[in-house]
Amino acid sequence: MKSRHAFYLMLPALCMLVLIFVIPLFFLVAKSFQAYVPGTLVSPPGFTLENYINLVSDPYYWSVYLRTLRISFVSTLVILVLSYPLSVFISKRKARTRGFFLTLVILPMIGGAMIQTMGWFATLMRYGFLNSVLLAIGLISEPITFLGTELGVEIGLVQAFLPMMVYPLTSSLLQIDRDVVDAARTLGAGRFTVFSKITFPLTLPGVAAGSVLVFMACLTGFVTPSSLGQGKIQVFGTYAYQQAMQVMNWPLSSSFSIFFIILIALASLIVSVVCRKCAERRGR
Amino acid sequence: MKEKKLWGNINAVVALLVLLFMLVPIIVIFVNSFNSSQFFSFPPEGFTLKWYERFLENREYKTAIAVSLKIATLSVLVALLLGIPASYGIYRWKSPVSKVLSSLFLSPLMLPGIVWAIGLIQYYSIVNLTGTTAGLVAAHIILILPYVIRLVLSSLSYLDFDTVNAARTLGATSGKAFLKIVLPAIKPGVIISAIFGFMVSFNDVTISTFIAGTKNLTYPVRMYVELRTEGLDPLAVAVSAVIMAFTIVIALLAEKFWSWSKYL
Numbered sequence: 229m230k231s232r233h234a235f236y237l238m239l240p241a242l243c244m245l246v247l248i249f250v251i252p253l254f255f256l257v258a259k260s261f262q263a264y265v266p267g268t269l270v271s272p273p274g275f276t277l278e279n280y281i282n283l284v285s286d287p288y289y290w291s292v293y294l295r296t297l298r299i300s301f302v303s304t305l306v307i308l309v310l311s312y313p314l315s316v317f318i319s320k321r322k323a324r325t326r327g328f329f330l331t332l333v334i335l336p337m338i339g340g341a342m343i344q345t346m347g348w349f350a351t352l353m354r355y356g357f358l359n360s361v362l363l364a365i366g367l368i369s370e371p372i373t374f375l376g377t378e379l380g381v382e383i384g385l386v387q388a389f390l391p392m393m394v395y396p397l398t399s400s401l402l403q404i405d406r407d408v409v410d411a412a413r414t415l416g417a418g419r420f421t422v423f424s425k426i427t428f429p430l431t432l433p434g435v436a437a438g439s440v441l442v443f444m445a446c447l448t449g450f451v452t453p454s455s456l457g458q459g460k461i462q463v464f465g466t467y468a469y470q471q472a473m474q475v476m477n478w479p480l481s482s483s484f485s486i487f488f489i490i491l492i493a494l495a496s497l498i499v500s501v502v503c504r505k506c507a508e509r510r511g512r
Numbered sequence: 513m514k515e516k517k518l519w520g521n522i523n524a525v526v527a528l529l530v531l532l533f534m535l536v537p538i539i540v541i542f543v544n545s546f547n548s549s550q551f552f553s554f555p556p557e558g559f560t561l562k563w564y565e566r567f568l569e570n571r572e573y574k575t576a577i578a579v580s581l582k583i584a585t586l587s588v589l590v591a592l593l594l595g596i597p598a599s600y601g602i603y604r605w606k607s608p609v610s611k612v613l614s615s616l617f618l619s620p621l622m623l624p625g626i627v628w629a630i631g632l633i634q635y636y637s638i639v640n641l642t643g644t645t646a647g648l649v650a651a652h653i654i655l656i657l658p659y660v661i662r663l664v665l666s667s668l669s670y671l672d673f674d675t676v677n678a679a680r681t682l683g684a685t686s687g688k689a690f691l692k693i694v695l696p697a698i699k700p701g702v703i704i705s706a707i708f709g710f711m712v713s714f715n716d717v718t719i720s721t722f723i724a725g726t727k728n729l730t731y732p733v734r735m736y737v738e739l740r741t742e743g744l745d746p747l748a749v750a751v752s753a754v755i756m757a758f759t760i761v762i763a764l765l766a767e768k769f770w771s772w773s774k775y776l
Contacts, residue, residue, distance in 0.1 A: 238613060
């Protein structure tokens with residue numbers, strides 16, 4: 229096929245992408261360098277760095293970024309711990325059963341964030357499902373407050389994004405050669421040695437891929453922190469929404485989100501360089 | 513051997529507990545949709561179908577679901593019409609340019625939706641697309657398109673292109689070769705991305721909350737607004753239960769017929 233023909237095949241999709249995805253991003257960047265006048269969506273002409281200077285100097289924004297980071301870190305760690313046994317279990321099933329379990333795992337995700345959030349709302353309310361059960365079996369004497377706390381948000385995030393870890397983890401577990409594990413066992417390695425020297429290192433690509441997906445999803449999540457945080461847990465997504473849709477401060481919401489993306493990009497660059505250095509040192 | 517069995521059992525118990533945790537919201541919604549009490553209570557006060565009856569009488573939710581169905585259907589159709597030729601172009605055009613273009617097509621998956629949405633509201637307010645069906649459909653196409661391209665490309669990677677060449681040599685037109693050989697080969701990718709894309713569009717809250725305006729409320733946006741302002745409404749619980757039931761059936765059928773978990 230001539231390259232011209234191939235390009236024509238892509239052209240309609242490309243136009244759509246540029247019109248609806250790329251151009252809005254230019255608007256986003258442009259707005260972040262404009263001044264905000266309360267009460268109007270129109271900014272006075274001219275270029276300003278004021279929004280970014282505010283972001284760097286005002287500790288409030290840093291506190292929102294840090295809270296987002298903390299909640300996402302805890303959720304990602306819990307997701308990793310929970311998805312490991314589940315992925316091991318799934319990877320040991322026969323193909324058909326494996327498919328069934330993988331479908332069960334992804335069910336909440338395709339069922340939609342809103343339905344999950346509503347279910348968690350009913351579960352975590354003051355006299356909701358969880359508190360009723362805990363009170364009935366006498367584990368607690370007073371209902372625990374989950375909604376509007378970081379714990380509540382983390383519970384929601386863990387359940388929402390766990391499938392993003394289970395899928396890559398299961399597929400890297402499936403790629404492990406059974407013979408390697410059997411050989412190690414025959415040579416007298418214990419269960420923990422096999423896990424720490426063979427299984428875990430071989431699944432590291434899956435762990436890394438899953439962690440990046442999950443961490444990014446937690447950092448920029450909006451529905452879960454907004455509904456389960458009850459407006460009391462201000463994270464990146466909820467603050468960006470509030471500024472864009474309620475305060476109508478588009479310059480701030482634009483610069484606030486661009487600055488966050490830059491911070492994430494810088495952090496991941498540092499992490500990947502450090503990881504590569506460590507791998508090289510170990511490889512030597 | 514005994515030790516191995518013991519560890520296997522412990523692993524199975526832990527795994528099933530995690531799975532149960534994953535399904536807690538769904539189970540709670542199903543159980544509570546039959547609860548006769550106006551407020552959430554566990555154990556349920558009594559069995560009733562009245563919330564389902566109210567749902568059938570409720571115009572607002574029926575309209576919202578109709579809006580969601582319309583937008584999801586249109587978005588999937590257009591995304592397939594744009595995505596299938598684009599994937600075929602990427603597959604056939606082996607050059608660095610097509611590599612760049614293909615990562616550009618997948619880039620909406622990389623950028624957090626909420627960041628894009630903040631740019632989108634500014635753009636839509638200028639081109640007057642806020643709150644319109646066209647605006648929602650266009651945005652949802654961007655949400656679906658990367659999945660279509662990724663899944664169709666992965667189906668195409670199993671296609672042996674020599675079969676197409678053979679058909680052409682034997683006198684088939686390029687259109688006929690596409691219909692008879694390429695299309696059947698990418699069928700699983702097309703079907704699965706259509707189902708998955710439909711779900712993504714039908715359930716999207718983040719992007720839609722930003723651009724839905726007040727007239728074109730999709731059902732998840734309506735639910736979100738209600739949950740944030742008025743708390744838990746038993747009617748919304750019943751609506752969720754109905755939608756979840758459909759989702760479960762679709763997911764299990766998709767797994768049974770096309771083993772879709774392999775592609776996701």
